[in-house]
Amino acid sequence: MNHPNWSMGAKITIDSASMMNKGLEVIEAHWLFSLPYEDISVILHRESIIHSMVEFHDTSIMAQLGTPDMKVPIQYALTYPDRLPIVSGKRLNLAEVGRLHFTEMDFDRFRCLKFAYEAGRAGGTMPAVMNAANEAAVAAFLDDRITFLQIEDLIDRALENHSIIENPDLETIQEVDKETRRYVKSLL
The missing domain is CATH 1.10.1740.10 (RNA polymerase sigma factor, region 2, helix turn helix motif)
Structure with missing residues (x-):
């Protein structure tokens, strides 16, 4: 837990x-x-900094990064398309994070x-x-x-x-x- x-x-x-x-x-x-399951993949990311990524036809990838806190996505869902400030939210400091790690999912x-x-x-x-x-x-x-x-x-x-x-x-x-x-x- x-x-x-x-x-x-x-x-x-x-x-x-x-x-x-x-x-x-x-x-x-x-x-x-409306995506086929073959076009949806999951990778293991232990830091929980990248919350989603989208790969475009030109192979570039856009990612949404943030601290592991659901306040931002919940607020955005409630206020879309606006983005409001979160006063109590911790800012993401990538230098402090240092590295991001990714691993293929083990379905077994x-x-x-x-x-x-x-x-x-x-x-x-x-x-x-x-x-x-x-x-x-x-x-x-x-x-x-x-x-x-x-x-x-x-x-x-x-x-x-x-x-x-x-x-x-x-x-x-x-x-x-x-x-x-x-x-x-x-x-x-």
């Missing part, structure tokens, strides 16, 4: 450790920007990120199943009923157990969510 760069709630801290938060962001990027180590790509590509109700299974599994972990690595196992079993429903309506998604949570609880 002690993230090296961020102060977050319990669930988000666990999702960060399992990389499920990045998996959910991959699915969001797919829908928000971070299975939740792999699940997100697979569920997103499968479509239909699979992303809802993945999310519901993750929420139920993380809750069980926080209640000391399972180990950290069992979170992945429960999500995997829920995804394997589910038969995809294509083009679900909201009512179907809500029912699949409830069924998945019941299924995960039955495995505990």
Whole structure:
């Protein structure tokens, strides 16, 4: 529960450790920007300074850098397209940071990120199943009923157990969510 760069709630801290938060962001990027999953990549950046990058057709990359603090993105989301000053915000000092490090993602180590790509590509109700299974599994972990690595196992079993429903309506998604949570609880 002690993230090296961020102060977050319990669930988000666990999702960060399992990389499920990045998996959910991959699915969001797919829908928000109409990008195929093959064009969305995740790299490990331990300093949490670069929050996003976009590569253009000419291969140049633009990145959004800032201190590990959600005040700026939340404020920007609320005030878009304006940018307001944040009086209490710490300024990013790149000389103080010194270096930025990047590592390819290990999908064997971070299975939740792999699940997100697979569920997103499968479509239909699979992303809802993945999310519901993750929420139920993380809750069980926080209640000391399972180990950290069992979170992945429960999500995997829920995804394997589910038969995809294509083009679900909201009512179907809500029912699949409830069924998945019941299924995960039955495995505990």
